[in-house]
Amino acid sequence: MVTPRASLGRFKQYLSAWEKIKWSWQPESNREAGDSVVRNFLLHWFPAKVTRASLSWNYSFWLGTISAVLFLILVLTGIPLMFLYVPSVERAYLSVKDLEFTVSYGWFLRGLHRISAHLMVAVVFLHMVRVFLTGAYKNGTAVHQNRPLNWIIGIVLLLLTLLLSFTGYLLPWDQLAYWAITVGTNIASAAPVVGEKMRFFLLGGTTIDQNTLIRFYVLHCFFLPLGVLLLFSYHMWRVRKDGGLACVDRLSLEQKKEKVAPIKSKTYSLLGITGGTTVHVETMIIDEDKHTVMSSPNLTRRLLVVSLATLAVSSLLTILFRAPLEAAANPSVTPNPAKAPWYFLWLQELVTITTFTIGGFTINGALVGGIGLPGVLVLAALIWPYLDKSPVSAIGVWSTKERRRQNIIFLMIVAFILVFTIIGTFLRGPYWNFYWPWESVPEMPRKF
Secondary structure, eight states, rough: OOOHHEEEEEEEEHHHHEEEEEESSSSSSSHHHHHHHHOTTTTTTSSSSEEETOHHHHHHHTTHHHHHHHHHHHHHHHHHHHHOOOTTTTTTHHHHHHHTTTSSSHHHHHHHHHHHHHHHHHHHHHHHHHHHHHHSOOSSSSTEEEEEEEHHHHHHHHHHHHHHHHHHTTTTTTTHHHHHHHHHHHHHTSSTTTTHHHHHHTSSSSSSSSHHHHHHHIIIIIIIIHHHHHHHHHHHHHHHHHTTTTHHHHHHHHHHOOOEEEOOOEEEETTTEEESSSOOOOOEOOOGGGTTEEEHHHHHHHHHHHHHHHHHHHHHHHHHHHHOOSBBBBBBBOOSSSOOOOGHHHHHHHHTTTTTTTTTTTTOOOHHIIHHHHHHHHHHHHHHHHHHOOOOGGGOSSOOOHHHHHHHHHHHHHHHHHHHHHHHHHOOOOOGBOOOOTSSOOOOOOOO
């Protein structure tokens, strides 16, 4: 029989355990707030104090955090999917079909994983756009900054995100997945010298079969997530090493250094701070108290809000837009048109535009539009931080006059990519002919 005293003791134990968990998220003093960041494994990579400008919703839109949350959702939903999915051409489609119609809430698990993957591609791309438009890839006023390197890491993370989504696209092994991968790998094969070798490596042969499926499965479930995790960790560490978000540099330029009287109970020396009042020096500092707040709870609360909002939006989209599942993959039945994944449709559109004949000579659109132009864009993005001569005052600021021309050119490139993606998604029909939304698209017989 449990006595009231024993019940009270157990309740106190539970309360004590809860206080140990809660204190780092709801500190009661600045000292506790600082200790909570240092002693908490999840918060350790954040500084004890952050600037109010860094917490602003309208500067970064928290796109980097949203990307991280989406990646976490992908990991958490991907682990049970690994146990339920069978990477075999004979059973892959049936295992996905079981997820949709047999496994309890399997449709939601698969749909959330798919939606999060698509959202991650879009959000990482938007994050790159934000960094460029604010000039956040340039070094500012602090010493030992290397923001250009972190920009390059961000570009690599975007490419890995595309590959992560691309390799997962094949796993349902339905018609949509099979022919999307066919189109994508055919474009990749147009690369000079390494194109065919790269396609052979990805497919594990010359056709999409069991070798392709197992390679895409291993890349999707292990190597690419590991690469994203390692680079993301270094990316975050570099942000901390570079002094935080770029908006902090602009803040430091606007501040005036003020003389502050030293604390009489301390002595400042080359060896550090010691007790006593015999030796004093005057220091020049920027008044941080006006512009900084404790990371806990100010930063942690916003992290929680962003994480919950991202999960809520992803879940809502999963319910509204069910993950498609077409007929089982059939190499003998070619859909018309066969489209690449949506994030590569702008490349497919470029291939169409750059394929033409001059004087009996046909220009290879896959080489020009599918490999050449995107390659130039990626190369330009990688070296641009070293070519940009914008002043330090333009770093971390939206819509500055000094960066207006290059921002307009960059936005035009982004607009072209978006327009071509929309055209490829909604306005292309059989034989890749153009159809307006109000025009009827003829149904074409399947090719055998």
